[in-house]
Amino acid sequence: MYITTELTGRSATLTPRGDIGFEGLEQLRACLAGLPDTVVEVKWDLRDVTFMDIAGLHLLSTPTAPMQVSLTNLTPQVSRLLEMANATFPCQEWDRYLPSPAVP
Template structure:
């Protein structure tokens, strides 16, 4: 799994390349959790993600999702 993060003001896309599975979950979660507090708009760019299992689903929508009560998380196929 290769992860690219590009910060621009308050919006940041995170682009994983590879399978979004249980093994990749810690790296993906860390990429989201280490974003600075001023980032309020996170986009998961999934164009280079060929496979996603339930762990990826939990990262994006479940209990493992980054705490973003004041922010917004979106996905881009």
């Protein structure tokens, strides 16, 4: 897996490419852990993620306090995974990573 890291002020955008599965989970966590202490916001840009399984949910469960974590450019497969996880485990609030519905 290839991961691009872009630092902008106190924000970091991490862009993985390929599948997010258990074989790449430690590499993703290491990338997250290697961010400077000054980073308070992490954005996972998932535009180049071709598949994500439960390992992606484990990644999102990795403690990141005091950093705020968000997802951008979700593919339909990743969105569906988050929707199913939220329906199954609503107390985990997986829907916070989904885009807000458009207001008519």
